[in-house]
Amino acid sequence: xxxxxxxxxxxxxxxxxxxxxxxxxxxxxxxxxxxxxxxxxxxxxxxxxxxxxxxxxxxxxxxxxxxxxxxxxxxxxxxxxxxxxxxxxxxxxxxxxxxxxxxxxxxxxxxxxxxxxxxxxxxxxxxxxxxxxxxxxxxxxxxxxxxxxxxxxxxx
Ligand code: MN
Numbered sequence: 126x127x128x129x130x131x132x133x134x135x136x137x138x139x140x141x142x143x144x145x146x147x148x149x150x151x152x153x154x155x156x157x158x159x160x161x162x163x164x165x166x167x168x169x170x171x172x173x174x175x176x177x178x179x180x181x182x183x184x185x186x187x188x189x190x191x192x193x194x195x196x197x198x199x200x201x202x203x204x205x206x207x208x209x210x211x212x213x214x215x216x217x218x219x220x221x222x223x224x225x226x227x228x229x230x231x232x233x234x235x236x237x238x239x240x241x242x243x244x245x246x247x248x249x250x251x252x253x254x255x256x257x258x259x260x261x262x263x264x265x266x267x268x269x270x271x272x273x274x275x276x277x278x279x280x281x
Contacts, residue, residue: 153179163192168270170279171198171247178257187261194218194254199247199279202271204240207261211236211246218254219279220246227281230254245274 163173172195181188186207191214202223211220213234220236221227223243230236236256238244240263248254260267 169200170273173198181262187259189259191257194248196248196253197250199274200245201273202245204243204269207263208240209238210259212257214255216254217249217252219249
């Protein structure tokens with residue numbers, strides 16, 4: 126780990142941008158950020174665990190989080206004013222934008238939603254899924270939660 130940090134610091138020094146308020150390499154260790162249950166029913170349906178990874182800051186206007194969905198669990202319909210990138214880290218999941226086909230995703234897949242495209246994401250009906258969500262902020266927010274995804278829509 127020390128070697129990794131040293132290398133990262135060296136890269137920073139070589140290419141040091143001057144606009145960053147954050148001037149030191151930081152480590153946010155696993156265990157310093159508590160996992161919490163996803164908020165049901167406002168944000169999610171089913172059993173979801175959210176572990177924050179990093180908050181929006183001077184370094185990046187995007188925050189990141191690990192979201193773990195039990196089989197059948199999913200977000201409610203929602204939009205992101207500045208879009209969102211999902212990196213699937215395990216399991217099998219489904220994502221869908223309104224009016225589009227339901228897309229099957231697995232570990233290593235990367236999904237990008239444009240700004241203000243109504244969509245949902247979650248596990249498949251039979252398997253869990255986890256993704257890292259990277260979500261930029263616009264106008265002081267990064268998400269607008271809407272109504273739940275009905276079973277009929279989820280299984281469609
Ligand atoms: Mn989303």
